[in-house]
Amino acid sequence: MDKTKERLITLEEFIIRGQNRFRGATGELSQLLRDIGLAAKIISREINKAGITNILGNMGSENVHGEHVKKLDVFANDQMLSALSRSGNVSMIVSEENKEVIRLQSSSGKYIVYTDPLDGSSNIDVNVSVGTIFSIYRRVTDTADEPDLADALQPGVSQTAAGYVVYGSSTMLVYTTGLGVTTFTLDPSIGEFFLAENNIKIPDLGPTYSINEGSYKSWDEGLKKYIKFCQEEDPATQRPYSARYIGSMVADLHRILHKGGIFIYPSSKAYPNGKLRLMYECNPMSFIIEQAGGRSIDGRRRIMEIMPDELHQRSPIFIGSKQNVADVERFLKEYSA
Ligand code: FDP
Numbered sequence: 001m002d003k004t005k006e007r008l009i010t011l012e013e014f015i016i017r018g019q020n021r022f023r024g025a026t027g028e029l030s031q032l033l034r035d036i037g038l039a040a041k042i043i044s045r046e047i048n049k050a051g052i053t054n055i056l057g058n059m060g061s062e063n064v065h066g067e068h069v070k071k072l073d074v075f076a077n078d079q080m081l082s083a084l085s086r087s088g089n090v091s092m093i094v095s096e097e098n099k100e101v102i103r104l105q106s107s108s109g110k111y112i113v114y115t116d117p118l119d120g121s122s123n124i125d126v127n128v129s130v131g132t133i134f135s136i137y138r139r140v141t142d143t144a145d146e147p148d149l150a151d152a153l154q155p156g157v158s159q160t161a162a163g164y165v166v167y168g169s170s171t172m173l174v175y176t177t178g179l180g181v182t183t184f185t186l187d188p189s190i191g192e193f194f195l196a197e198n199n200i201k202i203p204d205l206g207p208t209y210s211i212n213e214g215s216y217k218s219w220d221e222g223l224k225k226y227i228k229f230c231q232e233e234d235p236a237t238q239r240p241y242s243a244r245y246i247g248s249m250v251a252d253l254h255r256i257l258h259k260g261g262i263f264i265y266p267s268s269k270a271y272p273n274g275k276l277r278l279m280y281e282c283n284p285m286s287f288i289i290e291q292a293g294g295r296s297i298d299g300r301r302r303i304m305e306i307m308p309d310e311l312h313q314r315s316p317i318f319i320g321s322k323q324n325v326a327d328v329e330r331f332l333k334e335y336s337a
Contacts, residue, residue: 011037011173011184011193018177028089029136029161029177032111036134036163037173039083041191043076043118043132044171048188050124064099064312072124073097076117076132084113091139091147094311096280101152101311108144111160112137112151114280119164120248129168131250135284136161152311156283156304164284166254172196174254176291181257202292205323206260207238210245210252218269222336226328249276253285253319257292262320262328266299274298274316278308282317295325299332 012034019030050072063073077097084090084104091109093102096116113136120130138160139151163175171186173193181200184193209230216224230241241261246252252263265276276282286296286303296303296319303317318328 009195011195014182014184014195018179028087028110031087032084032089032113032136033161033163033175035083035086036080037193039079040132040165040171040173041186041193042079044165044167044186044188046075047072047124047130047167063097065096067121073118073121080115080117080132080134084115091143092152094152094279096277096312099312101149103147107146110139110143112139112147112154114152114284116277116280119250119281120246123246123248128246129166129248129251129254131167131248131254132165133250133280133284134163135159135280135287153308155307156278156286159283159287159304162284162287164250164254164288166250168251168254172254174257174288176288178287178291181288181292200257200292202257202289202294203260203321204293205238206256206262206321207241208244208256208259208261209241209264209324210243210256210261210320211264211266212245212247213243215266215268215270219266220332220336222332222334223264223266223328225335226331229327229331249281249285253289256294256320257289260321260324262318262324264318264328265316266318267316271314273314275314276317278303278306278313278315279311282315282319286317286319289319293322294320295322296320297325297329299329299336 015030015033019027077095084093088106089109090111090113091104091107092112094114116133118130119133123130137154137158139147141151161177165173173184182198183196183200185196186193232239256263265274267274282303289296298315318325
């Protein structure tokens with residue numbers, strides 16, 4: 001079909017159409033997704049003019065993980081918190097930037113949201129893509145009561161919706177409500193997200209691997225052997241694979257969603273439990289990748305089946321195309337203790 005003759009569909013329109021397909025839908029989730037879309041536009045605008053307005057650089061303080069907080073991290077966090085508070089549908093928020101759960105005045109709101117407002121923030125100063133991640137759960141306790149930790153500590157399989165925004169050469173919003181993955185591109189001239197692709201599928205095998213090879217020495221044997229396998233020549237399986245590592249999880253996985261391949265952040269000497277956070281990095285990205293037909297494991301278990309103990313807990317992650325994940329799983333099983 002001639003693309004120029006297709007009618008453009010906005011994010012708002014797409015969300016409302018989706019909502020209309022469900023009898024009895026209250027519109028609360030739709031409102032929440034639209035609020036996140038608004039925050040994404042504001043963050044995107046600020047990122048694009050960051051160099052001009054001198055917002056780049058450190059705040060001079062550290063976040064709950066002892067990492068330097070960048071000014072844009074703080075800005076993105078404020079935008080996400082204010083967007084999520086707007087509708088009254090969210091009772092609790094957990095953000096990478098806040099140690100404790102944030103309880104909102106709307107304690108009867110039926111959703112709990114996790115967010116990493118600005119993922120990949122060590123890349124901000126050098127104009128490399130960063131992202132915002134979100135993960136939405138329904139409360140398990142009665143909404144007439146105050147929400148408690150049980151509402152927040154649910155496994156990834158219970159996510160109602162999840163998504164991310166990647167601030168790259170264009171800004172894209174990608175989300176799933178469990179019915180496939182949809183991508184939208186922001187047209188900054190009119191401030192509107194337009195549908196880019198519906199029901200996107202990740203290739204079953206992808207010829208790239210994405211890992212910080214600097215920590216090679218502290219990997220376990222299975223992983224070392226798998227990376228060597230990726231580098232061997234075998235045209236039948238598209239090897240040797242290419243190495244691609246941006247160092248910004250959202251950007252690396254956005255590429256893998258479209259082109260296939262595998263992203264790995266393993267446990268290492270510096271990060272014995274892996275570096276990435278289960279609840280606002282691993283789970284939402286796993287939901288997206290699984291909905292697109294890929295897989296995500298911590299080495300042995302499916303990421304989304306891990307029962308969380310802590311809000312900010314970390315996990316190793318091996319995520320991407322089905323075949324690539326099956327291969328690394330085989331190596332880990334055979335060679336790692
Ligand atoms: P960053 O520290 O820049 O925020 O969230 C952590 C994260 O980025 C991921 O986005 C990224 O994939 C990873 O850390 C990069 O870690 P390394 O620098 O150790 O490779």
